[in-house]
């Protein structure tokens with residue numbers, strides 16, 4: 756079974772709930788189990804939040820694009836947003852975080868380690884840095900990313916449904 760959906764979102768916080776609902780309706784229509792739907796909507800929310808937080812939306816035409824592909828029991832979510840040079844330090848952190856997660860045998864270890872570090876940080880620290888490890892551990896997903904020549908960041912999460 757192969758199917759996919761493309762959702763387009765304005766980069767605003769209150770749009771995220773609509774995307775969660777649309778994604779979950781699509782996954783229900785494809786017969787995905789409730790547990791997987793919960794995990795996948797968490798993955799989508801975390802990726803979309805990052806896009807809204809770190810993307811560079813210079814023109815009103817700029818949006819966040821969410822592609823969900825299902826192929827047999829593999830679900831891939833891609834979240835795409837525009838970037839520019841000012842986001843470079845975040846792209847480096849994104850790369851470092853993904854590499855760091857890959858260095859653990861088991862994503863639970865990465866998650867536990869991250870929680871330990873976060874618990875020592877001051878409460879007002881904005882970057883709790885938990886989203887991607889949560890995707891890897893709770894979402895049991897493999898993360899990847901690339902930046903296209905025309906400056907769109909594509910972050911993907913692949914998991915078994």
Ligand SMILES: Nc1ncnc2c1ncn2[C@@H]1O[C@H](COP(=O)(O)OP(=O)(O)OP(=O)(O)O)[C@@H](O)[C@H]1O
Nearest residue numbers: 805806809845846848849852882883884885886887
């Ligand atoms: N879409 C993105 N564009 C640019 N940088 C990103 C993007 N997503 C993540 N990053 C970078 O990767 C870092 C880790 O992301 P992650 O979601 O794990 O943590 P966070 O967003 O800082 O905190 P939290 O998700 O817990 O609120 C971010 O701090 C940011 O620097």
Ligand SMILES: [Mg+2]
Nearest residue numbers: 801805886887
């Ligand atoms: Mg985040």
